[in-house]
Amino acid sequence: MNSLNREMIIDGKVIGRQQPVYIIAEMSTNHGGSLTRAKEIIHAAAECGADAIKLQTYTADTLTLNSSLPHFQLTDGLWAGQSLYELYEKVAMPWEWHQPLLEEAQKANITLFSSPFDRSAVEFLEQLDVPAYKIASAEIIEVELIEAVAATGKPVIISTGGAAIGDIQRAINIMKAHDNPNLCLLKCTSAYPAPYDSMNLTTIAHLAQWSGCPVGLSDHSLGISVPVTAVALGACVIEKHFMLDKSHDTADQAFSLDPSEFAQMVQSVRQAAMAIGQVDYPSTTRMQRAIYAKCDMPAGTILSRENIRTARPGGTIAPRHFNDLLGRVLRQNIKAGECLRWEMI
Structure with a gap:
């Protein structure tokens, strides 16, 4: 396979x-440990008009080590004051929830898939026959994980937050090596919440041209x-x-949207996409003259300035031909207000 x-x-x-x-609604940790709430979110x-709802499939043990060493401790940001293991153990979604949530998504007529974080999660999700996979930004360097999802042959979405161009190329090469051309890349800024001046959305067009595959945005900014700006710049996926x-x-409360905000985002994104349209230079409008x-x-x-004039609405003969008509002779009777x-003549 030579291209995506x-x-x-x-x-x-x-x-x-x-x-x-x-448009993907990321549930992430917002289930808050409640299966009932998770179903309500779906x-x-x-x-709200989302096309898909996305889960995250991991355990504390698949992500990190249960260690008290300093580099495992979170000292700043939203999650300061706990270790990585404590955070992930607290917020991870139980794997036994996936099947009932998949069934709930089918009832709601919305697509459900997940972000696996290791091979065991991919094997588990394959048993559920999810329709696609999402690789989180931090996992783009996890070669075995990308190999596992690429080998399924299913569509793969990969976020690129913090990834160098070489990391992205490696992921693309893995997809090609497994003869899986169905890849979408998401521009992402790995900050929570992400400052507006860190978004660098012009990267979207460059990434699309460079990769040749669909490109979108995984967004952690506020509002x-x-x-909406990303869609105007070519994003075809919003997460x-x-x-x-x-x-x-x-x-994830600090950078999540509630239903009212999410519905407004969906509407604004749809409107922005319609407004982009295509290259168009209309030849006439009714607001022009004839x-x-x-x-x-x-x-x-004999036509003269005394018996013809330009006026709205637009019609057959444009005003630029006015002087060409002066001195010409009518072939037929016409009435006042008739468009020439x-x-x-």
């Missing part, structure tokens, strides 16, 4: 530059302005963290 596909399909929906923007995401209520205390008869005129009348046509 410019479009790919997840659960019947085509993803690509000329297709409707594919239905809320569907009602909805960055996703945004989603929660039921901002009052819920979750690890040449009209100022009065009733019989055949044989060449066959009349």
